[in-house]
Amino acid sequence: MDFRALMYFVQVADAGSITRASVNLRIAQPALTRQIHRLEQDLGSRLLIRESRGVKLTDAGRRLYDHATRILRDVERACDDIKGLAGSPIGRVVLGIPPTLCPVLTPPLFEKLRAEQPRIELKIAENFSSGLRDWLSEGRVDLAVMTGPVQGRKFGFEPLFDEEMVLVTTPGTVAAGKAVDADALASLPLVLSDGLRAHVDKFLEPFGKKATVMTSINAVETMRLMAERGLGATVLPRSVLRGEPQTGIVDLTRIGENGLYRNVIVSWLAARHLSITVQAVLDTICRVAETLRSRGIFALADRQRHRAKTTSRGNAAHRLHPDDAAP
Known part of the structure; x- marks a missing residue:
């Protein structure tokens, strides 16, 4: 399976349109279409259904999308982790957070990261705690602030506040x-x-x-x-x-x-190694939470x-x- 074709497929799925994806990727639409067709041939399954207003995923396409997003994110994590060894933490970290806590924690967290770790890109994904647990398991988020406790040994966590x-x-x-x-x-x-x-x-x-x-x-x-x-x-x-x-x-x-x-806790998937970059964000979350807690x-x-x-x-x-x- 061609890695680039996998990346293109995710871009098309996210955009919901081959035309929009070609603009985002800055490649010609026929070339992008050929990559998707080749991927479908390699897998022996139709991945996309073309419609008048774009495309939608088939059952096979939805399954591949779940696998592909995890694979691409793991590759990105690996690259960021190795790059971080050579200097300050670098790369993207996806943080899941409930809607009630997002306005409280996100602004001071962004402010502190920008001042202390400017090479870290923080992406916020909102969901409720049950959804955040699923996202952690699927590798869609690196860390999640959510309601505790967590059951079993699947997740590691740090308590933040009551x-x-x-x-x-x-x-x-x-x-x-x-x-x-x-x-x-x-x-x-x-x-x-x-x-x-x-x-x-x-x-x-x-x-x-x-x-x-x-x-x-x-x-x-x-x-x-x-x-x-x-x-x-x-x-x-x-x-x-x-x-x-x-x-x-x-x-x-x-x-x-x-x-x-x-x-309220911050959690991660225990089986996944925490990169230097993710660890830096985790430490910052804990410090920001303690500051807010002390303010009552x-x-x-x-x-x-x-x-x-x-x-x-x-x-x-x-x-x-x-x-x-x-x-």
């Missing part, structure tokens, strides 16, 4: 100065994503309660806006709302006496002067580790 999940309501919806208990939470009409609903359900289950879900929305900003306008309460990670308390538009309330937390953006605190309702009874936290992270 993040508090808080109730978001219009001011005055719940009693001031008190945490919301299971009865009160179950009685509120909620706007929740699928992942956040798993957190709430696990919190309510020991009390024999179920969440009153008014609607399910997998869009954090929409959930926040609906709570702000009084269309329903919601539950969101604390860091998503780091600027909200100062506005006075919403109240943030602790869930349960000791808070409801999710454990991942949990409510009684000493903070904002409208969030908190209590500080007890030290034990109610930590949940669902398979899916909140979006």
